[in-house]
Amino acid sequence: MSLLAVEKLCVSIAGQPLVHGISMSVERGRCTAIIGESGSGKSLSLSALLGLAPGVVATAQRACFDQRVELLANPEARRALLARQIGWVSQEPMSALNPFKTVAAQITEAYRGAQPPRQRAAQLLAEVGIRDPQQRLDDYPHQFSGGMRQRVAIAMALVNDPALLICDEPTTALDVTVQAQILALLRQLQQQRGLGLILVSHDLAVVAAVADRVHVMRNGEFVDSGTPAQLFGEPAHPYTASLVAALPQPQQRRTAAPTPLLCATQLQVWRGSGRRARAVVDGVTLSVARGEIVGLVGESGSGKSTLGRALLGLLPVAAGTIQFAGQRLEANAVTAAQRAALQLVFQDPLASLNPRYSVYQTLAEPLQLHSRQPQPLAQQVRRLAADVELPERLLQRRPSQLSGGQRQRAAIARALACQPQLLVADEAVSALDLSVQADILRLLQKLVREQQLAVLFISHDLAVVRAIADRVAVMCDGQLVEQGDTATLWNAPRHPYSQKLLGAVLSVPS
Amino acid sequence: MNSALLRMIAGRLASAALLLLLVAAVTFALIHAAPGGPFASDRAVSAEVEAALNAQYRLDQPLPAQFFAYLGQALQGNFGPSYRYPGRTVSELIIAGLPATLELACYALLLALLIGIVAGSLAARRPGSAADQLSMGLALLGICLPAFVLGPLLVLVFGVYLEWLPVSGWGELAGDKWLPTVTLAAGYCAYIARLTRAGLCQQLSQPYIITARSKGLSELAIIVHHALRGALLPVVAYLGPACAGLIAGSFVVETIFQIPGIGRFYIQAAFNRDYTLIMALTLFFAALIIFFNLLADLVALWLDPRQREALS
Numbered sequence: 001m002s003l004l005a006v007e008k009l010c011v012s013i014a015g016q017p018l019v020h021g022i023s024m025s026v027e028r029g030r031c032t033a034i035i036g037e038s039g040s041g042k043s044l045s046l047s048a049l050l051g052l053a054p055g056v057v058a059t060a061q062r063a064c065f066d067q068r069v070e071l072l073a074n075p076e077a078r079r080a081l082l083a084r085q086i087g088w089v090s091q092e093p094m095s096a097l098n099p100f101k102t103v104a105a106q107i108t109e110a111y112r113g114a115q116p117p118r119q120r121a122a123q124l125l126a127e128v129g130i131r132d133p134q135q136r137l138d139d140y141p142h143q144f145s146g147g148m149r150q151r152v153a154i155a156m157a158l159v160n161d162p163a164l165l166i167c168d169e170p171t172t173a174l175d176v177t178v179q180a181q182i183l184a185l186l187r188q189l190q191q192q193r194g195l196g197l198i199l200v201s202h203d204l205a206v207v208a209a210v211a212d213r214v215h216v217m218r219n220g221e222f223v224d225s226g227t228p229a230q231l232f233g234e235p236a237h238p239y240t241a242s243l244v245a246a247l248p249q250p251q252q253r254r255t256a257a258p259t260p261l262l263c264a265t266q267l268q269v270w271r272g273s274g275r276r277a278r279a280v281v282d283g284v285t286l287s288v289a290r291g292e293i294v295g296l297v298g299e300s301g302s303g304k305s306t307l308g309r310a311l312l313g314l315l316p317v318a319a320g321t322i323q324f325a326g327q328r329l330e331a332n333a334v335t336a337a338q339r340a341a342l343q344l345v346f347q348d349p350l351a352s353l354n355p356r357y358s359v360y361q362t363l364a365e366p367l368q369l370h371s372r373q374p375q376p377l378a379q380q381v382r383r384l385a386a387d388v389e390l391p392e393r394l395l396q397r398r399p400s401q402l403s404g405g406q407r408q409r410a411a412i413a414r415a416l417a418c419q420p421q422l423l424v425a426d427e428a429v430s431a432l433d434l435s436v437q438a439d440i441l442r443l444l445q446k447l448v449r450e451q452q453l454a455v456l457f458i459s460h461d462l463a464v465v466r467a468i469a470d471r472v473a474v475m476c477d478g479q480l481v482e483q484g485d486t487a488t489l490w491n492a493p494r495h496p497y498s499q500k501l502l503g504a505v506l507s508v509p510s
Numbered sequence: 511m512n513s514a515l516l517r518m519i520a521g522r523l524a525s526a527a528l529l530l531l532l533v534a535a536v537t538f539a540l541i542h543a544a545p546g547g548p549f550a551s552d553r554a555v556s557a558e559v560e561a562a563l564n565a566q567y568r569l570d571q572p573l574p575a576q577f578f579a580y581l582g583q584a585l586q587g588n589f590g591p592s593y594r595y596p597g598r599t600v601s602e603l604i605i606a607g608l609p610a611t612l613e614l615a616c617y618a619l620l621l622a623l624l625i626g627i628v629a630g631s632l633a634a635r636r637p638g639s640a641a642d643q644l645s646m647g648l649a650l651l652g653i654c655l656p657a658f659v660l661g662p663l664l665v666l667v668f669g670v671y672l673e674w675l676p677v678s679g680w681g682e683l684a685g686d687k688w689l690p691t692v693t694l695a696a697g698y699c700a701y702i703a704r705l706t707r708a709g710l711c712q713q714l715s716q717p718y719i720i721t722a723r724s725k726g727l728s729e730l731a732i733i734v735h736h737a738l739r740g741a742l743l744p745v746v747a748y749l750g751p752a753c754a755g756l757i758a759g760s761f762v763v764e765t766i767f768q769i770p771g772i773g774r775f776y777i778q779a780a781f782n783r784d785y786t787l788i789m790a791l792t793l794f795f796a797a798l799i800i801f802f803n804l805l806a807d808l809v810a811l812w813l814d815p816r817q818r819e820a821l822s
Contacts, residue, residue, distance in 0.1 A: 083726025
């Protein structure tokens with residue numbers, strides 16, 4: 001007997017059909033997952049089913065909850081179900097909570113049970129693994145980290161002991177160790193309470209770890225369905241196969257130049273001011289050579305980004321030295337040549353590219369400043385676009401008119417326009433779909449090979465780092481706890497923190 | 511947290527004192543730079559009489575001496591005698607006019623807040639709908655129509671043609687407070703409606719609204735309990751200067767409706783070169799603006815936990 005049965009669900013926005021008749025069901029105590037790339041319509045289907053997205057028209061032959069309530073025919077009954085029986089966890093942990101209300105107020109807002117509300121809130125916070133729940137009841141969302149906010153969101157969805165929980169990318173933005181805890185929590189709830197779970201994700205490993213049944217979604221349709229073992233073990237449909245093939249695969253190590261291009265010794269960087277000042281990077285010694293990709297991994301808040309920016313001379317250093325190409329690098333005295341040679345690629349190109357510049361303008365600007373080549377500017381821009389495999393017809397577009405992958409290519413091209421020697425890629429592929437991510441990783445490797453770039457690759461995604469990095473440094477609380485050859489570190493991590501981090505990595509069964 | 515708040519308030523008060531000193535100096539310089547004086551009226555007064563008057567009010571002393579003498583007295587709460595209302599002190603005049611002005615400002619503020627927030631919320635519920643276009647059209651009208659046009663218009667319609675409400679006065683006839691209140695509130699109401707609508711539209715597009723919807727809350731509960739708080743932040747920021755403006759800027763309405771408030775004194779004092787009255791009223795209004803801006807910032811801190819965090 002299925003808890004939720006959906007047949008031929010169609011969704012359209014402003015008359016444009018986006019989801020074309022998908023059918024799925026979920027039973028008590030089971031998990032059904034939908035995977036697919038961004039824009040495939042997976043989140044849209046579910047939010048339309050629950051009436052969460054305004055301006056969306058949804059129709060279905062049948063969308064029945066617990067054999068009783070037709071969800072689409074009866075909005076009032078659906079709202080009553082949302083209040084009691086159906087929990088929903090949003091995709092965006094950073095912005096899914098109301099910034100103006102305490103977490104206790106938000107958790108218990110829709111609570112209908114008999115317990116005192118604060119007691120219920122504390123109990124739920126404890127259940128989702130938040131330490132000292134009593135002390136945190138009156139905290140506001142901004143006082144929690146991303147992972148903690150996601151847990152609060154889950155606690156909120158569980159407040160009335162729902163029968164069905166719908167999670168939209170519940171772990172995408174989280175560190176692997178937190179992800180492992182949240183997935184364990186979801187599994188436990190499933191078993192203890194007979195919770196039915198619908199999981200939306202683009203992460204094959206997460207889906208493989210939790211789901212009983214998987215639907216592969218593309219362009220508003222389910223193209224493939226089955227158990228995770230069937231789907232990922234021997235993918236029958238070519239699209240599923242291409243998703244599996246796009247998973248990051250471990251690579252052969254490149255041979256790097258013997259002398260390091262960038263060499264940091266006993267680096268210490270402070271952030272904050274007054275009483276809140278603390279060393280975010282403390283005693284880090286790290287080097288990167290030409291033609292080498294060094295991976296920097298660690299959980300959020302460990303100081304990876306701060307270290308990356310300090311190595312580029314963007315942040316003042318409290319102690320220690322940075323040598324770049326044989327010269328001392330100082331944040332307050334970076335020469336123009338050094339600035340051009342040290343470039344950064346950000347996680348979110350939409351935020352880091354000027355929204356009012358076309359790609360052409362974005363690329364032409366640094367070329368005008370730094371380029372010493374004789375060719376006309378337009379020709380240089382086109383060659384740059386070709387280097388990052390960005391079609392020439394996209395040069396006149398603005399960032400908002402590009403896809404995520406195209407945007408990231410433009411951001412990489414912008415960094416390359418300065419003819420850098422060292423590139424720091426800070427979570428540069430974290431926001432991208434799997435297939436796009438694979439393309440960008442291939443591009444980076446090609447650039448390293450052809451232009452003898454040195455790359456510091458910062459990521460919380462260990463599978464990606466394993467696929468691309470020659471050496472890996474593990475960062476924890478501002479210190480490098482371990483560094484070494486990628487394969488060696490993966491096979492035999494020595495430091496307990498590295499062991500914990502690598503132990504939390506999920507993989508797709510093959 | 512609390513010590514940080516106290517530090518912030520103390521800092522603001524210190525800068526307020528400095529600001530008031532500056533306002534006093536500039537006003538003093540300006541009124542003395544303007545031609546004429548309190549006793550240089552068109553009635554022919556003999557030179558001896560004028561000299562005697564000037565000496566009585568110490569207007570014959572050098573300007574810096576006058577200024578510091580004034581400051582010294584003002585600090586003790588003595589704002590001097592009015593030059594044009596013989597026998598009455600400036601403080602007496604202000605205290606006599608203040609109740610009517612404050613009452614008018616309070617009514618206008620309440621009316622503007624009530625109608626502005628409700629209309630803005632209705633408009634934001636369905637952007638582009640008839641309710642939205644109607645209320646935003648009216649708001650535009652409210653912003654465009656100055657009080658000296660709207661006031662007589664209302665008097666003409668409701669006082670003269672329909673004879674529903676008295677055409678002027680304050681607290682003398684039943685219902686005579688309606689027209690001045692509406693006239694003064696209209697512009698503020700329109701701004702509040704537009705700010706509320708813009709703030710709500712922005713908040714309603716945030717992901718946390720979807721979370722609220724997923725709890726099965728009604729649309730009304732979502733607006734009232736979730737979106738309105740964030741949406742009101744810009745309104746609160748606007749209310750700081752607006753409250754001061756309601757009190758200081760009511761002279762047009764007071765003149766139209768013959769209301770015995772302090773606004774009317776301000777105009778008359780400027781024309782009469784009533785130096786002490788100008789000084790006292792200017793300082794009073796400056797203090798009001800500073801006070802209400804501080805109050806608005808404190809309300810914003812109370813509304814927004816992230817601002818509280820940033821403070822400490």
